Amino acid sequence: MSAALYAALSAARHCAPGCSEKDEVWRSGKLRLYRYRSISGLPSAVPLLIVYALVNRPYMMDLEPERSLIRGLLSRGLDVYLVDWGYPDGADRFTSLEDYLEGQLAGCVEEILKARGVAALNLLGVCQGGVFSLCFAALHPERVRNLITMVTPVDFHTSADLLSKWARKIDVEAWVGQANVSGDVLNQLFLALMPFRLSHQKYVDLLRGEPDRARIENFMRVERWIYDSPDQAGAAFREFVVWFYQQNRFVRGGLEIGGRGVDLRNLELPILNLIGARDHLVPPASSAALRGLVRSSDFTTLELDLGHIGMYVSARAQRQVPAAIGEWLAAR
Amino acid sequence: MAEGSSTGPPGTPTGFAPFIDAERFAAAARAFHQGGQDSQTAAAFGDFLRDQFGGVLDRMWEGSAPGRPAPPAPDAPALGPTREQQERWQRVAAAWQRLQEAQRRLQRLWSDALAEAARAFVSRMSSAAAPLTPEALHGLYDAWVDCAEEAYARMAHGEAFGTALAETVKAASDWRDESAASIEPWAKWLDWPTRNEINSLSMRVRALEQQTAARPAAKKRTTAAKKRAARVRRKR
Numbered sequence: 001m002s003a004a005l006y007a008a009l010s011a012a013r014h015c016a017p018g019c020s021e022k023d024e025v026w027r028s029g030k031l032r033l034y035r036y037r038s039i040s041g042l043p044s045a046v047p048l049l050i051v052y053a054l055v056n057r058p059y060m061m062d063l064e065p066e067r068s069l070i071r072g073l074l075s076r077g078l079d080v081y082l083v084d085w086g087y088p089d090g091a092d093r094f095t096s097l098e099d100y101l102e103g104q105l106a107g108c109v110e111e112i113l114k115a116r117g118v119a120a121l122n123l124l125g126v127c128q129g130g131v132f133s134l135c136f137a138a139l140h141p142e143r144v145r146n147l148i149t150m151v152t153p154v155d156f157h158t159s160a161d162l163l164s165k166w167a168r169k170i171d172v173e174a175w176v177g178q179a180n181v182s183g184d185v186l187n188q189l190f191l192a193l194m195p196f197r198l199s200h201q202k203y204v205d206l207l208r209g210e211p212d213r214a215r216i217e218n219f220m221r222v223e224r225w226i227y228d229s230p231d232q233a234g235a236a237f238r239e240f241v242v243w244f245y246q247q248n249r250f251v252r253g254g255l256e257i258g259g260r261g262v263d264l265r266n267l268e269l270p271i272l273n274l275i276g277a278r279d280h281l282v283p284p285a286s287s288a289a290l291r292g293l294v295r296s297s298d299f300t301t302l303e304l305d306l307g308h309i310g311m312y313v314s315a316r317a318q319r320q321v322p323a324a325i326g327e328w329l330a331a332r
Numbered sequence: 333m334a335e336g337s338s339t340g341p342p343g344t345p346t347g348f349a350p351f352i353d354a355e356r357f358a359a360a361a362r363a364f365h366q367g368g369q370d371s372q373t374a375a376a377f378g379d380f381l382r383d384q385f386g387g388v389l390d391r392m393w394e395g396s397a398p399g400r401p402a403p404p405a406p407d408a409p410a411l412g413p414t415r416e417q418q419e420r421w422q423r424v425a426a427a428w429q430r431l432q433e434a435q436r437r438l439q440r441l442w443s444d445a446l447a448e449a450a451r452a453f454v455s456r457m458s459s460a461a462a463p464l465t466p467e468a469l470h471g472l473y474d475a476w477v478d479c480a481e482e483a484y485a486r487m488a489h490g491e492a493f494g495t496a497l498a499e500t501v502k503a504a505s506d507w508r509d510e511s512a513a514s515i516e517p518w519a520k521w522l523d524w525p526t527r528n529e530i531n532s533l534s535m536r537v538r539a540l541e542q543q544t545a546a547r548p549a550a551k552k553r554t555t556a557a558k559k560r561a562a563r564v565r566r567k568r
Contacts, residue, residue: 090530091534093531093534094531094534094535094538103545162485162488162489165489165494166494166497166498168494169494169495169497169498170497170498170501170502171498171501171502171505174501174502174505174506174509175501175502175505177505177508177509178527178531192488193488194481194484194485195484196477196480196481196484197477197481200477201473201474201477204470204473208470
């Protein structure tokens with residue numbers, strides 16, 4: 001490593017993610033609901049709630065001014081809320097998917113609807129948050145006006161889905177036991193999907209060319225995000241792996257949350273499905289399967305030449321994704 | 333008493349204490365018998381018996397404290413007051429062994445993938461004999477990563493890797509659970525809360541929270557039912 005690169009990395013080691021101003025508007029247990037401050041005058045009448053995944057932290061949506069999906073949405077006049085699930089600890093080991101969906105997410109939605117005096121909001125679900133958004137919209141169709149799913153797995157048994165192939169063989173009951181699942185262990189599993197690229201090549205790439213400050217700072221913010229992996233509440237994790245990865249219940253049916261059936265055929269609302277053509281974590285075919293499972297007559301698929309993480313932070317995503325979402329919502 | 337009747341193979345120092353005691357007793361008794369059974373040999377035999385059995389009471393108490401006995405042979409039968417501790421220890425050791433074996437299977441597959449990647453990379457290299465500028469070196473490195481990821485992906489999507497990974501996860505889970513179970517008696521002995529106790533309390537709190545959350549909804553339903561009944565009565 002050159003002295004210049006070492007100095008640049010050292011200088012960037014304290015780079016904090018997050019750039020847009022926000023206010024905490026509701027909390028429940030470790031969950032925090034944030035509302036972002038408008039940067040374009042009056043916000044739109046229908047609020048947009050971003051539902052992020054339980055794995056990794058949601059600040060990836062607002063990493064830095066030049067790479068912030070949230071900033072892009074705010075600049076298009078959208079009224080943006082974000083669910084931050086927090087860091088589960090040992091006391092959360094029995095928290096189930098029902099708790100997350102019918103307790104915490106439903107609580108966020110009710111709070112927003114009450115505060116804004118509207119009957120329904122727009123949902124933007126990211127990755128596992130997209131799965132949650134699909135479940136919520138199917139359970140409470142009257143509460144969701146438009147649904148946007150981003151890099152969201154739907155068919156968990158597509159041939160390119162390496163994570164699913166592994167998950168189907170693992171004894172999840174034994175793995176979880178009565179404990180939480182370590183975020184670090186999960187991270188190792190994600191890195192093992194492409195071990196040479198994700199744990200080696202990306203560092204070697206830093207050695208190419210002069211250490212550009214903006215590039216190094218961006219790298220360090222993403223690096224921090226990647227390894228900022230909350231532990232997973234044991235019960236919810238077990239349910240998620242068994243119901244979705246192993247039993248593929250969106251496709252095969254039989255999904256129940258809190259004793260109520262979740263059937264994607266109940267979805268008739270407008271849907272925008274954003275797919276990363278180079279997504280190594282959620283294969284494009286897995287997301288694309290949504291089209292054949294819902295009844296929405298207003299269904300838009302937008303496949304972009306991006307990877308899973310690139311969908312939120314790449315320069316191309318900043319140009320394409322907020323614009324696509326803003327225009328799609330404006331038309332509805 | 334037969335020679336070598338301890339619980340381990342002959343010569344193993346970790347035999348079951350009563351069996352070892354019995355062998356020593358037999359040797360001392362033979363010496364006493366052959367020594368003419370006079371008062372001096374009788375006294376020596378009496379001292380031996382006091383020494384030999386002086387620890388029996390202590391060993392009985394050992395079963396009530398969680399101290400770790402000497403690691404037994406994996407298949408040694410567990411007997412006496414420390415049998416529970418011995419079995420726990422054997423389970424931890426067996427789980428650890430399964431974990432190591434599973435990791436070796438994964439390592440072997442990983443090594444196979446690397447060998448395949450290296451063959452592919454070398455064949456690509458020989459067909460491109462460019463001078464090694466820094467850019468060319470980076471290009472070579474990228475080519476190696478491409479070869480490695482391709483070979484790894486073929487292996488990782490295969491049945492053998494998935495099975496080996498699942499076995500590793502299962503063995504690691506078993507080892508964690510057995511290790512936790514072997515530590516739990518220490519917490520009990522020190523009167524510290526155990527994980528099982530905390531889990532039990534957590535579930536009670538959770539049940540209470542669910543009851544509390546359900547109460548307003550139930551109250552709402554009861555109130556609505558009462559109002560409906562009152563309306564019906566008024567109509568009559």
